Structure formats: structure tokens, C-alpha cells
Amino acid sequence: MPKWDVMHGSRAVAEAVRLAGVDVIAAYPITPQTHIVEDTAKMVADGEIKAEYVKVESEHSAMSVVIGACGTGARVFTATSSQGLALMFEMLFVASGMRLPVVMVNANRALSAPISIWNDQQDSISVRDSGWIQLYVETNQEALDTTLMAYRIAEDERVQLPVMICMDGFVLTHTVEPVEIPDEEDVKRFLPPYRPKVYLDPRDPMALGPIAFPNIYMELRNEQQKAMEQALDVIRKVNDEFKEVFGRGYGNGLVEEFNMDGAETVIVTIGSVAGTFKDVIEEEHPDVGLLRVKSFRPLPKDDLRRALSKAKVVGVLEKDVSIGLGKGALASEVRDVMYGAGRQPRILSFIAGLGGRDIGIDSVREVISRCKKAHEDGAGDVHWIDLK
16 A cells, blocks of 8 residues: 655655666765765665665766666666766766666756756756657656655657656655655566566677767767657656556646646746746736746657647746856747747747745746736846846
């Protein structure tokens, strides 16, 4: 039987790792991810997780270890944050290029300099082109559930790509919420053991990730892109199957719509801040819709076009900025997706929450107010919220 408990988001992830039946865990602690690897280490020490736990000297080494283990057919897990993700940069491309179904949780945190241990999403956005599926979660429950779904998605033969679950550091990792821990037998039915068709075996020697000459390199990158496109359907189906087994899902697995019927003003956002928008919209702005993007990679372009087809003003709020372009990355991509899709809404880019600055109710009200004013005025399309 499933059971309820009250726990930090980090613990919720650790529970998912325990339920997933991983074979190898390798990680290096970094704030605010540390509790995830502490909890999984204790579970291994206590015999709750029957896995090899490899203590490494850096995040680069952590990713190297899980790449090697995954290449032998093991189900693997690691976690990181911010500078740790940046240190993994080289190996992120290796994992995706070798088509390995590595699962990693990234506790989103600002990048230095200056040093910040607080939340924004610049770290994962900065590696958006590394070939990893990126799924952003809103709650601790969703962090647990998405970690389980990530293995199904990554290990699907049509995909065979690594998955990064992105959860807001401190906002989720260190916040206590009620979480339902699924029944182990239900999880086993939903997530059977990993049985790869291709893996390193000394009885049948082969090479993974050898040199690719110019006559084949482009084709391999094209195969990665095709796998990302196929992942869209896989993510939808896994979300639907999860809903059937456990009674809950997250939109269609790619996007989640809230109060969208007839809304001419729509907020698009990503991560935990969606919860604050839902509260304000429900209590104060019943004419405003919310579209939460769960899958940033692959980007669900058709879902975005459909959901935003009747909107007149779209405000995209995110915790990152593309320096030099001057907009948020998601806003730029939403604009690109909607370009040429018939009647194009006015798209505003809202940059907020950098370095952990709180996005409170007043901030959300300000975003909605500026979007509504944009129906009549010609104010600029880029807005920094709560800038001193």
C-alpha cells in the first residue's frame, strides 16, 4: 500500500531512487543537492537500496562513473547543482552522445560569479543543447514521480537518452511537503528492471563512443535529434501510464494547462513558481490562464502552439537570462515557436528570481498587471521584475 509522509524534496527524490531499484549511484555533494546524496548514501548503508555507491572527488568524476556503469547495462543515478553541473559539462555530451539512459536530478541554483547558493535556473538552461531531456517539476510529489518516470522515458528503445530532472534548489529541496510514497509492487509493475540490448560485455567485446570521422558525425547528431522528437510521444505515454497506475499525472507530461479556457492573457512559466501563479489567478484573475512547461527538452512545440493559439498577450516568466540577447531563453523559444503559426500573440519576456530573489505574490501580481496593460500600450517586451 502507498503511504503518506511529510518530507523535504531531497528526501522525496531519494525515496524514488530507492523504489527505482538502481544498481549504481555516484555523486559529489554540493549545496543545495547535498541532502539527496546523503539520503541515498544512508539508504545504501542501511541496506534499503541494494546498489554500489561510489564516492568520487568531483562532479566530473560522478558523471564519468555513471557513464561507465550505464555502459555495462546498470541502472544508474546521480545528482548535482550549479557549479557541479558546469563541471560535468564535458561528460554531459558524452552521456547523450553514447545514448545512455542516465538519470540525474539537478537542484537548480545560480551560477557564479558572484557566488550564490540560491535558486535560479541558469545552470540547467545553460546546458540545454547537450542532448539531455530536461523535465522541470513544481512540487516535491512531482519530483518523486518524475524521477520514476524518467527511467521509463530514458530506457525506452525509441529514446535511449539521459534525463535531467530539474527541481528548484531550497524552494523544493529544503521545503517540507506531504508526499505519497508509492507502493513498491506498483512501482515494479510500472518500472521493470532495465534490460538493455547493447552494453559492454567482455565475452562479446565492443566499443562505445569511439572516434567519429566527418563522414558519420552529422548522422549521429541527427539520430539524437530524432530520438528527442520520439521522446515527445514517449513522455506523454509514460505520464498516462503513471496516471493509470498511481492515480495522478502532470498535464500531458509535456505541458500543464491551468484556467486556459478562453484566456486572452496567458502566463507561461517553468518550475515551482507556477504554484504561486495558480493561487493568484484563482483568487484574483479568473480571466488569466497559466501554461506550465514541464518538458523544456524536448520542447513541445505543437502543444505550445495549440495552447497559445487564442491568446493575445503571453507573458513568459523564467529564472534565467540570455546575456547579450537580453531575454529569457524560454521566452525566446516560445516566440520562435509561435512565429508563423497564424495569428501571433504579443510575447513578453519576464526575468525574475535570479540568484534566489523571492518571486512572491506581489511579484506575480506585477507580472499579470503588465501583461494586461500590454493589450493597450506599446511598452517594451522585456521586463526585469523586482529589479532594484
